[in-house]
Amino acid sequence: MSQIYAIVKKEMWQYFFSPVAYIVLSSFILINSFVFYVVLAAMSKSASPPLSPMALLFGGTFFFWLVLIVMIPVITMRLGAEERKLGTIETLLTSPVSDFEIVIGKFAAAFLFYLFAWLLTFVYVLILKAYGEVDLGSVFSGYIGVTLIGAFFVSIGIFATIISRNQIVAAVISFSIMALMVGMTFFTFILGSGKKEFFQNIDLLAMMENFSKGIIDSRNVIYLISGTILFLALAVKSLEARRWQ
Amino acid sequence: MLNAVGLKKLYGNIKGVENVNFKVEKGEIVGFLGPNGAGKTTTMRLITGFLYPNEGDVIIEGYSILENPVLVRKFIGYLPESNPLYEDLKVSEYLEFRGRIKGLKGKNLKERMDYVVQRCEIEEVMKKLIGSCSKGFRQRIGIANSLINDPPLLILDEPTQGLDPAQIYHTRELIKSLSLDHTVILSTHILSEVEAICSRVLLIHKGNIHFDGSLDDMRAAFSGGTQLKISLLCPENKGVEMLSQIYNIVKFTVIPSGDEKICSFKVTSKESTNIREEIFWKCYENKIPLLEMSLIKRTLEEAFLKMVSEEREEMQ
Numbered sequence: 181m182s183q184i185y186a187i188v189k190k191e192m193w194q195y196f197f198s199p200v201a202y203i204v205l206s207s208f209i210l211i212n213s214f215v216f217y218v219v220l221a222a223m224s225k226s227a228s229p230p231l232s233p234m235a236l237l238f239g240g241t242f243f244f245w246l247v248l249i250v251m252i253p254v255i256t257m258r259l260g261a262e263e264r265k266l267g268t269i270e271t272l273l274t275s276p277v278s279d280f281e282i283v284i285g286k287f288a289a290a291f292l293f294y295l296f297a298w299l300l301t302f303v304y305v306l307i308l309k310a311y312g313e314v315d316l317g318s319v320f321s322g323y324i325g326v327t328l329i330g331a332f333f334v335s336i337g338i339f340a341t342i343i344s345r346n347q348i349v350a351a352v353i354s355f356s357i358m359a360l361m362v363g364m365t366f367f368t369f370i371l372g373s374g375k376k377e378f379f380q381n382i383d384l385l386a387m388m389e390n391f392s393k394g395i396i397d398s399r400n401v402i403y404l405i406s407g408t409i410l411f412l413a414l415a416v417k418s419l420e421a422r423r424w425q
Numbered sequence: 426m427l428n429a430v431g432l433k434k435l436y437g438n439i440k441g442v443e444n445v446n447f448k449v450e451k452g453e454i455v456g457f458l459g460p461n462g463a464g465k466t467t468t469m470r471l472i473t474g475f476l477y478p479n480e481g482d483v484i485i486e487g488y489s490i491l492e493n494p495v496l497v498r499k500f501i502g503y504l505p506e507s508n509p510l511y512e513d514l515k516v517s518e519y520l521e522f523r524g525r526i527k528g529l530k531g532k533n534l535k536e537r538m539d540y541v542v543q544r545c546e547i548e549e550v551m552k553k554l555i556g557s558c559s560k561g562f563r564q565r566i567g568i569a570n571s572l573i574n575d576p577p578l579l580i581l582d583e584p585t586q587g588l589d590p591a592q593i594y595h596t597r598e599l600i601k602s603l604s605l606d607h608t609v610i611l612s613t614h615i616l617s618e619v620e621a622i623c624s625r626v627l628l629i630h631k632g633n634i635h636f637d638g639s640l641d642d643m644r645a646a647f648s649g650g651t652q653l654k655i656s657l658l659c660p661e662n663k664g665v666e667m668l669s670q671i672y673n674i675v676k677f678t679v680i681p682s683g684d685e686k687i688c689s690f691k692v693t694s695k696e697s698t699n700i701r702e703e704i705f706w707k708c709y710e711n712k713i714p715l716l717e718m719s720l721i722k723r724t725l726e727e728a729f730l731k732m733v734s735e736e737r738e739e740m741q
């Protein structure tokens with residue numbers, strides 16, 4: 181456990197040393213504030229708003245997905261690829277830590293960074309509360325959704341960076357996998373009813389819509405958690421395979 | 426302390442090392458010596474568990490590195506070949522990270538950090554970024570990392586590589602002093618380094634161990650006896666005649682002396698014979714004045730080159 185803490189702490193030092201962290205955070209805030217503003221402006225004109233503004237922030241717009249599938253590759257790409265490039269993987273893998281602990285440490289660092297970014301959006305909740313009623317239940321479940329999808333995507337990013345020697349390659353791999361996952365939604369439109377059922381179960385857009393409406397569907401939760409575990413397990417296996425190569 | 430048993434490592438179809446067997450006892454300083462591409466780094470990566478072997482096993486303090494990898498790595502402090510470091514961390518942050526990842530915390534961590542900082546003399550760079558440290562300091566930071574959790578075994582891959590002579594001297598002195606309370610394995614392709622630091626040498630060449638023993642043993646094995654230079658006050662033919670009568674001389678060659686009355690020879694004797702005394706008495710018997718007799722100490726450098734070139738001849 182203290183080894184995992186050591187890794188998280190070191191990754192945090194490196195995050196906040198590099199400009200990438202600040203660029204990611206400011207873009208994140210900028211885009212979300214823009215969305216929030218547009219949504220508020222639109223809602224103040226219409227008499228009966230169909231959704232709460234927070235729901236639109238949680239997956240209700242194209243921007244939500246764009247931010248996720250760009251931001252997560254960027255915050256994960258360095259974690260493994262850089263160790264390989266610098267050669268520090270040699271001191272890391274010969275330290276008295278298991279490959280599992282290394283992967284979890286790296287995952288936790290990126291995930292905490294991601295959660296930190298979302299924590300900033302809590303300001304919007306406070307603003308809304310100041311001006312009117314907010315359904316705190318659906319805000320809560322929305323954050324649960326953001327957390328679970330984030331964990332899933334971060335694990336994809338960790339897997340990609342562990343198998344790459346180059347940061348950009350890592351980012352492209354994880355971006356592609358995530359884009360494919362999000363793009364699954366299109367299959368639900370294209371395909372006939374039989375397969376449609378299957379794709380509906382793994383439709384991230386639909387899942388996020390549920391979360392933002394206050395619905396926590398156990399199938400969605402299980403899907404996202406097992407996806408996270410799967411990619412983390414793949415990352416551990418690839419680290420292990422490195423020693424046998 | 427360490428027992429490497431039948432190690433074999435293949436990189437795809439390329440042989441890294443093969444049939445590597447050796448033992449290291451507590452307190453030894455062992456030098457891995459070999460030319461580029463010999464397999465020194467591969468062997469070190471196998472004994473540190475960075476790579477797993479295709480065949481064989483490494484036992485450290487009684488534990489197999491394949492069965493107890495995490496435990497065994499606690500016993501090892503490792504300085505990899507190019508001394509990789511995180512350029513964007515401060516030296517203090519780096520050492521704290523390395524200490525924590527090796528299981529140190531709290532007061533203990535602080536004490537060990539203070540100790541290695543003082544031991545490796547890196548106080549003055551503690552607040553600097555590693556990326557801005559000079560090569561000499563980087564090397565000391567790498568060694569400080571290997572020492573941080575006070576492991577019984579230090580494995581240093583080319584610890585003086587790329588340093589200036591003053592830094593090389595400094596690093597060697599540091600390693601020597603560390604060897605008082607750690608078992609040390611280091612690698613180098615410079616013979617004088619082995620001569621300066623090590624008590625034992627493992628000669629690695631083309632992925633195999635060619636020699637394992639003390640430095641003196643190695644010199645003897647490759648030089649095959651004592652070499653002398655002698656000068657006699659007599660014509661060359663008389664000198665040749667006399668030396669031919671000495672049974673214990675394996676070989677002698679004439680060294681041109683530039684003076685007709687004096688002849689000089691380079692003489693190689695059989696192993697472990699008291700050849701100097703024999704030559705003296707032979708000269709006395711033949712009434713030939715002995716002007717000079719000196720020992721030519723065959724350097725390891727020569728022995729090493731000889732071995733490598735013999736290999737090359739064999740191949741052709």
Ligand SMILES: Nc1ncnc2c1ncn2[C@@H]1O[C@H](COP(=O)(O)OP(=O)(O)OP(=O)(O)O)[C@@H](O)[C@H]1O
Nearest residue numbers: 436439440441460461462463464465466467468614
């Ligand atoms: N990652 C790798 N992939 C393929 N071949 C490798 C790899 N690492 C080493 N080799 C090969 O294995 C052999 C032994 O290399 P190794 O690095 O162990 O030698 P070395 O004695 O450390 O050499 P040097 O003095 O140059 O550091 C060489 O033929 C080398 O080309």
Ligand SMILES: [Mg+2]
Nearest residue numbers: 465466467506
């Ligand atoms: Mg090497």
